[in-house]
Amino acid sequence: MSVKEIKEIIGDKKGAEMLQAIVALYPSEVVFSTSFGIEDQIITEWIGKNDIGIEIFTLDTGRLFKETYSLWSRTLERYQLNIKTYTPDTTLLEDFISKKGPNSFYESVENRKECCRIRKIEPLQRAIKGKKIWITGIRSEQSVNRHDMDFVEYDEINGIIKIHPLFDWTFEQVKMYCKEQYIPYNVLHDKGFPSIGCQPCTRAVQEGEDFRAGRWWWEDQSKKECGLHAVKS
Structure with missing residues (x-):
């Protein structure tokens, strides 16, 4: 089924209704990736509260904030869902750290991207293997690189269709929805962290x-993607 056909079937459906329509198309071939960011918590709420049969997975890089792990536990308790966990390949990670050290990602963009590849990209490829649809919490305003994306698109690199149910939501709308629905979210979002990744690579964003800006702050703005949502140039 093409991106255009999926868009037509989804139509003006929103939230849980959109997810249910997607599962009806591909009953066992839909996955949702959560990093326990505030957007992901909304989608988890829709899946959990409506008993939607979407497989949920997360990538545990081994360098997440303690607040993220705490929210992970709270999420499991609240929704009683199975969140499949993918971790870095031990051999690849051991080799990388042995050769370049534990903090080499600060030294060059190449090292940082290699760290992301080992901790995120390779586990992701295992997580989405054999699936047709990948649900994400991406929003268009999150970075310059994401303005050219659409809420349904074909990921040429990974050979999968991606759907972003919150694509046109603003950060304020996301925060308001979570508060209105009492959805648990990472406390770091209230401390100046709109985007939360690995602890060594994330800082709070300053006013203006x-x-x-808090992700890989030592790099050029145009390079600030880990590769999970890369597109062919």
């Missing part, structure tokens, strides 16, 4: 800074 870009949304993703």
